[in-house]
Amino acid sequence: RDWSSDVCSSDLLSDRFGRKPVILIAVGGYCLAATAIALSDNFALAVILRVAQGMAASSGRILANAISRDLYDRDRLAQLISLVMTVGAVSAILTGPTGGFIADHFDWQAAFIVPAVFAAVAFLLFAFGFSETIVERNPLAIRPIPTPSCFRPARAPRTRLASAST
Numbered sequence: 001r002d003w004s005s006d007v008c009s010s011d012l013l014s015d016r017f018g019r020k021p022v023i024l025i026a027v028g029g030y031c032l033a034a035t036a037i038a039l040s041d042n043f044a045l046a047v048i049l050r051v052a053q054g055m056a057a058s059s060g061r062i063l064a065n066a067i068s069r070d071l072y073d074r075d076r077l078a079q080l081i082s083l084v085m086t087v088g089a090v091s092a093i094l095t096g097p098t099g100g101f102i103a104d105h106f107d108w109q110a111a112f113i114v115p116a117v118f119a120a121v122a123f124l125l126f127a128f129g130f131s132e133t134i135v136e137r138n139p140l141a142i143r144p145i146p147t148p149s150c151f152r153p154a155r156a157p158r159t160r161l162a163s164a165s166t
Contacts, residue, residue: 010059015138019067023126026059031119038112070133 014022033053040046068080102110 010062014063014066014134018132018137019063019070019134020126020130020132022059023063023130024123026056026063027119027123027126029053030056031116031123034112034116034119038109038116067133070135 010022010026030053033049033056037046037049037053040049064084065081068077068084072080099111102114
């Protein structure tokens with residue numbers, strides 16, 4: 001496992017603090033970033049906010065997997081992941097035409113307001129309709145890893161070459 005990219009991952013944060021608080025922060029952050037982009041008149045700020053929006057959005061898939069692992073056994077989990085992948089594929093097909101319709105009929109800000117409204121609804125659903133799924137939180141989930149062990153050189157396995165004698 002490559003721990004260097006997981007130090008601030010939503011999976012590890014949710015192991016430490018619980019699934020629900022991390023989901024609420026991610027969905028709330030997405031909603032705030034999308035709203036701020038729509039209200040922004042500064043391109044550089046909009047780009048920075050778009051990065052923040054993308055970081056918040058990336059938590060959804062990770063947290064969905066973590067919650068699914070909490071709730072289902074291996075066989076049911078495989079079925080659920082298959083269903084989630086199907087829904088994801090269908091939603092990817094629908095977002096292009098939906099985005100085109102929004103762009104044709106509304107100002108550019110609507111492309112951020114519509115997802116912000118969906119995020120606000122999702123925030124309320126998670127805040128009032130979702131119960132914590134993690135049974136026991138792991139207080140060591142995001143502790144720093146000892147640095148020297150991360151930089152130890154890898155050793156190639158020793159092999160002997162057989163010499164052919166003639």
